[in-house]
Amino acid sequence: MDSIIKIDHITKEFKTLNRRVGLKGSFLDLFSRDYKVLKAVNDISMEIKQGEIVGYLGPNGAGKSTTIKMMTGVLEPTCGEILVNGRVPYKNRAKNSENIGVVFGQRSQLWWALPAIESFRILKEIYRIDDKTYKDNLEYFDALVGASDLYYKTVRQMSLGQRTLCDILASFLHNPSVVFLDEPTIGLDVSMKGKIRELIKVLNHERGTTVILTTHDMGDVDALCNRIVIIDKGTILYDNHIENLRKYFGAYRTIRFMFNKHGASKENETVENTMMEIDTLLKEEFSGAKSLSVGMDEKWIDVLLNEDEVPMMKIINCIQERKKIVDMTLQEISTESVIKKIYEGGLE
Numbered sequence: 001m002d003s004i005i006k007i008d009h010i011t012k013e014f015k016t017l018n019r020r021v022g023l024k025g026s027f028l029d030l031f032s033r034d035y036k037v038l039k040a041v042n043d044i045s046m047e048i049k050q051g052e053i054v055g056y057l058g059p060n061g062a063g064k065s066t067t068i069k070m071m072t073g074v075l076e077p078t079c080g081e082i083l084v085n086g087r088v089p090y091k092n093r094a095k096n097s098e099n100i101g102v103v104f105g106q107r108s109q110l111w112w113a114l115p116a117i118e119s120f121r122i123l124k125e126i127y128r129i130d131d132k133t134y135k136d137n138l139e140y141f142d143a144l145v146g147a148s149d150l151y152y153k154t155v156r157q158m159s160l161g162q163r164t165l166c167d168i169l170a171s172f173l174h175n176p177s178v179v180f181l182d183e184p185t186i187g188l189d190v191s192m193k194g195k196i197r198e199l200i201k202v203l204n205h206e207r208g209t210t211v212i213l214t215t216h217d218m219g220d221v222d223a224l225c226n227r228i229v230i231i232d233k234g235t236i237l238y239d240n241h242i243e244n245l246r247k248y249f250g251a252y253r254t255i256r257f258m259f260n261k262h263g264a265s266k267e268n269e270t271v272e273n274t275m276m277e278i279d280t281l282l283k284e285e286f287s288g289a290k291s292l293s294v295g296m297d298e299k300w301i302d303v304l305l306n307e308d309e310v311p312m313m314k315i316i317n318c319i320q321e322r323k324k325i326v327d328m329t330l331q332e333i334s335t336e337s338v339i340k341k342i343y344e345g346g347l348e
Ligand SMILES: Nc1ncnc2c1ncn2[C@@H]1O[C@H](COP(=O)(O)OP(=O)(O)OP(=O)(O)O)[C@@H](O)[C@H]1O
Pocket: 014, 015, 016, 038, 039, 040, 058, 059, 060, 061, 062, 063, 064, 065, 066, 067
């Protein structure tokens, strides 16, 4: 299958002023400009094929938005080449935008004071969508998510979930070949997240639309992405199938412990206290096990371990000797833990 996006050794530098403090400093800044250069994206390369859903992940400030801005033509790379649909995005912004859709989770592209259908009509004119495609798409969206109930609602009166749904539909209205979704499920409840994920999945599957998804929500990644690209400090740390990544961490397990129905190990203790107690205990007993970490989720205390470093039974015995365990389950490592491990340097 052909690549729809080709990124070849791109770097993006931002030059920012090293500001001096105080009134005198501001005055001096007017005459002598002392700049520092930040490489937001540092020599990255990747190819994305038609129809893929790629999770573009990384901690805050990693360089995700800067990459997306270069792919959409908003920013020009400092060096390197980028092609989207065979075009250089920043040189052909208008032409490029005919083939892409963009959704920023917290900013709407719909007109606030108008019903969604009016925004769709304006987009029809902007993208020169022919009458048949426009009509077919509105019917198709209605069949998918019952969207016609929302078409005549003013955007201002919509819930965040309804607005996000309409924003996603608007980004697919002109049948783009690539859609960039930035945090599409941020702030939504569980059921709306599920609906939005299903919608993205169906649109990708039935239309063959390539989706580039940036998100901090591992539920989005699990539900949608086969391939993930992880960036940190402007450099790509990982680019492969998510399953391969899980295999890399194949010896990792999470053991979940519950100590009583409130989660804590003693009646007048909080779950957080129990978690800290377990954390200190395990750090003392297994000081050589670098990957050992303790977390909590409601009433459960989670111990993540690498069996190549410390056998699971040793951990269980160590805890059992000191605390009464009322329930225990074993889980494979979650996507969230895998990504966290990589952010922490787990692939080095
Ligand atoms: N216009 C700009 N001028 C100067 N520095 C910038 C500019 N835009 C981004 N940066 C810096 O570049 C780095 C990467 O920022 P970017 O917005 O790409 O990160 P991100 O991965 O999208 O983060 P987040 O998840 O928080 O949105 C950050 O250090 C940021 O402060």
